[in-house]
Amino acid sequence: MDTPVLPRTTLRPAISRGERPRGLYDLTLPELEARIVELGFPAYRARQVWSWAYRQLVSDIAGMRNIPAALRDALASEAPLALLEPVRTLSADDGETIKTLYRTGDGHLLETVLMLYPDRATVCVSCQVGCAVGCAFCATGLMGLARNLSAGEMVAQVVGAAREARQRGRELTNIVMMGMGEPLQNYAETMKFIGIIHDPNGLDIGARRITVSTSGIVPKIDALAEEPLQLNLAVSLHAPGDELRSTLVPINRRYPVAVLMEAIDRYIAKTGRRVSFEYALMRGINDSDETARDLADLLRGRLCHVNIIPLNPVDVLPYERPEPAGIERFASILRAAGIPTTVRYSRGLEIDAACGQLRAKELAAAS
Ligand code: SF4
Numbered sequence: 428m429d430t431p432v433l434p435r436t437t438l439r440p441a442i443s444r445g446e447r448p449r450g451l452y453d454l455t456l457p458e459l460e461a462r463i464v465e466l467g468f469p470a471y472r473a474r475q476v477w478s479w480a481y482r483q484l485v486s487d488i489a490g491m492r493n494i495p496a497a498l499r500d501a502l503a504s505e506a507p508l509a510l511l512e513p514v515r516t517l518s519a520d521d522g523e524t525i526k527t528l529y530r531t532g533d534g535h536l537l538e539t540v541l542m543l544y545p546d547r548a549t550v551c552v553s554c555q556v557g558c559a560v561g562c563a564f565c566a567t568g569l570m571g572l573a574r575n576l577s578a579g580e581m582v583a584q585v586v587g588a589a590r591e592a593r594q595r596g597r598e599l600t601n602i603v604m605m606g607m608g609e610p611l612q613n614y615a616e617t618m619k620f621i622g623i624i625h626d627p628n629g630l631d632i633g634a635r636r637i638t639v640s641t642s643g644i645v646p647k648i649d650a651l652a653e654e655p656l657q658l659n660l661a662v663s664l665h666a667p668g669d670e671l672r673s674t675l676v677p678i679n680r681r682y683p684v685a686v687l688m689e690a691i692d693r694y695i696a697k698t699g700r701r702v703s704f705e706y707a708l709m710r711g712i713n714d715s716d717e718t719a720r721d722l723a724d725l726l727r728g729r730l731c732h733v734n735i736i737p738l739n740p741v742d743v744l745p746y747e748r749p750e751p752a753g754i755e756r757f758a759s760i761l762r763a764a765g766i767p768t769t770v771r772y773s774r775g776l777e778i779d780a781a782c783g784q785l786r787a788k789e790l791a792a793a794s
Pocket of ligand 1: 557558559560561562565566567568569606607608609642
């Protein structure tokens with residue numbers, strides 16, 4: 428179902444004088460407390476503001492009713508709430524998948540997908556406008572990188588999804604960083620974002636309900652292992668050997684499979700956490716029985732789980748989804764080798780839910 432294009436709002440420019448965007452969602456609770464004290468108000472007001480922003484999910488600072496008008500006015504001009512403007516909202520899967528296209532204050536488009544399941548409500552967050560990794564099968568990779576998103580622009584996507592979920596009588600439970608961009612190439616803002624949504628005074632999303640995905644940025648996997656939060660790590664593998672993986676995920680030339688696996692072993696040893704391997708299955712590319720056996724050999728003995736994701740085809744790219752029988756055969760070879768494996772079909776095929784597809788169509792229509 429296609430809802431009408433939403434009217435333009437009076438979105439305050441998120442970026443001025445070449446600075447990073449900074450809004451209320453960009454501030455941690457201690458940062459907000461410090462700012463409010465600087466403005467001449469008591470620190471406890473920060474927790475009230477935080478509660479309005481993340482518990483009541485208000486969309487306008489004017490709606491924070493127990494906050495003095497002078498403080499509301501100061502925050503509205505210094506730390507606005509509206510960092511992202513919804514441009515278009517599409518839903519699919521009987522309303523269980525809701526995709527929102529947002530425009531940033533400096534005019535970039537990005538995508539967020541809310542997926543409602545019987546036992547959870549998950550939002551897939553974008554962390555960059557475009558992506559520098561350039562995976563061969565990915566609509567976002569075609570664009571190159573325009574810029575990193577700020578922590579607040581990521582938080583704004585989560586708050587928007589939390590509002591959408593609440594309108595449907597649901598609460599947001601899970602975060603996956605599998606939208607546009609490579610989270611570990613925007614590391615500092617990604618970790619700040621996670622700290623904000625994890626804060627128990629606000630959205631209180633448990634670390635075990637937050638999944639960071641990566642194409643395999645080895646030094647940052649090591650950095651992630653040192654973080655205090657027990658996050659889920661998902662590694663986009665897509666091929667078990669260097670020759671094929673370098674053509675699909677070009678970062679593999681810098682961090683080949685063996686080097687990546689050593690980093691993953693260090694991560695597992697340090698955290699004791701199981702790692703997920705994402706595997707976009709493409710007909711005639713990485714779906715042969717031999718490839719499945721090579722993948723099983725690579726992963727055997729590691730604390731891991733494989734998610735096979737039959738590809739969401741992109742119009743302008745030559746990659747196709749295998750037939751259902753081929754998908755099941757690939758999965759069964761892994762399972763027979765003792766590798767825990769799940770086939771996950773992407774939600775929202777009819778609304779271009781693979782990351783970057785809706786944005787690409789919007790840009791094409793506007794040009
Ligand atoms: S699949 Fe992920 S890492 Fe690869 S180009 Fe697309 S957004 Fe970037």
